[in-house]
Amino acid sequence: MRRFLLALCLAVLGGWPGIAAARVDIVATTTDLAAIARAVGGGDVVAVSLTSGAADPHFAAAKPSMIRRVFDADLLLSVGAELEVGWLPAVLQAARNPRVLPGRSGHLDLSTAVVLRDARTGPVSRAMGHVHAAGNPHYWLDPRNGRLIAAAIAARLERLDPNNAAGYRSRLAAFTADLDQRIPVWRDKLAPLAGRPVIAYHESLVYLASAFGFEIVDEVEPLPGVAPTAAHLSGLVATIRDRGVRLLIMEPYYERRSAAFLEDKTGVRPVIIPQSVGALPDVKTYPGLFDAIVAAFAEAGNLR
Ligand SMILES: [Zn+2]
Known part of the structure; x- marks a missing residue:
């Protein structure tokens, strides 16, 4: 009888669309990971x-809608390397979902899937801004890292949802093949930038620079997350003139006054690039992000 009941239960559960169609509920800290x-x-x-x-992904308010999403999640994807250190711990604490706590199989910190640049040694203080002390967390801006991120997510999904492993594997292969095909095209379009000195606003573009071969000679922020001072800006005027810098690359969410000042003094052209999926309304996919970045450079005019 007991065996019969068990079989009946399994039959009912197996035939119940709500169970059969259960999808893995993923929350990501950023649009790129999602x-x-x-x-x-x-x-x-x-x-x-x-x-x-x-x-700016360094800052977010722990809203109730966010907490509900984390409460329901099977898998939480984070950028890590302290990018979300200002807000994610509070969200995790409020959501009380043990499945997605750091160290659990439902928490995947993607900074462990890539090689981070610029880890700082020696004493650092967050009073000096968000200092990227654990290494630079803006690694999604190298499309080669997109492959590593996708592979790590697919591997974790296979582990959490082994019944659908074949699907995860084949979609990963398609995603990777698509990136492999697009990367040389993007590189070709940005070839005039190769070897050129540029200024970045924030210390976020080192991965993009490494992928496309340009050189970041200084940042508008004296330290990551610290607003520029007049003295730092006049130092930049000298650097831009000495090095023949033509472009200043920045994310859309930073103030524009410093860039306008530098443009006025030196003629350096600000290039506003979307740094993430969703930074512009029509950037909806990870490959689409790099299409939009390439377009932003093209709009800046003659790169030579
Ligand atoms: Zn940063």
């Missing part, structure tokens, strides 16, 4: 981002 999760997860997952892509 977009990559959707690409490799397909119809087997639902992936949303906790932040919008139009705002």
